[in-house]
Amino acid sequence: MANALSGRVALVTGASRGIGASVARKLADRGADIAINYRSKGSRAEDVAADVRALGRRALLVQADMTNAGDIAAMVQVLGREYGRLDVLVLNASGGLEKGKPDNYAMQLNLTAQIQLVDAALPLMPKGGRIVFVTSHMAHFHGERPISGPYEPVAASKFAGERALRARTTEFSDRGIGFVVVSGDMIEGTITPKLLERIDKGTIESRRSQAGSLPTVEEFAEAIAEAASSPEICSSTVFVGSTE
Secondary structure, X not given: OOOOOOOOXXXXXXXXXXXXXXXXXXXXXXXXXXEEEEOOOHHHHHHHHHHHHHOXXXXXXXXXXXXXXXXXHHHHHXXXXXXXXXXXXXXXXXXXXXXXXXXXXHHHHHHHHHHHHHHHHHHHOOOOOEEEEEEEHHHHOEOOXXXXXXXXXXXXXXXXXXXXXXXXXXXXHHOOOEEEEEEEXXXXXXXXXXXXXXXXXXXHHHHHHHHOOOXXXXXXXXXXXXXXXXXXXXXXXXXXXXXX
């Protein structure tokens, strides 16, 4: 898959650390120039940019609070000015467990912001482009399986975001743009399991025992990068880790 994205441009949201950072590096390794979105971790985003440039690709840092419509518009404007196009949009940024946020924060970030970014980005996306929505099994299967505790409103908002974008599949297809959902089990070492563990000790080990093993950041990021770069997508949903 080396150079599968040569000459193309990818925007990865929430790319200063964790899954997003790994996806940015993997897409660069496949040949893409990368726009690295971050909210506040500027130094970490710079580190990711350095890795992208070390691979011989261009890297653009685009700071934006995804819950701020003005920030989204400004980010896409910079992207258009600097790169002139967008071939891959990886909707990785998400949240809802942060302290001190308004009650509707999860919906703002996981539903409203996703729609606003897609709307802003579409004019830059040529035929052959790809939108990848990153989610979790708990969110993807929301309503089918019981979820208790603090993650329920996050799962509900992520599910709403996925559903809203899936409803536009025909629109994307008419534009020649692919849409893929990549859903992961609890991912080892990422922030959400750590936050859940602080709230309810034993959460991670319980899921690990139930599933047998949990995917790593690298495994999940590889699946996202593959969904973003593979010329043929056999399924609109890619599952990583156990779905049981």
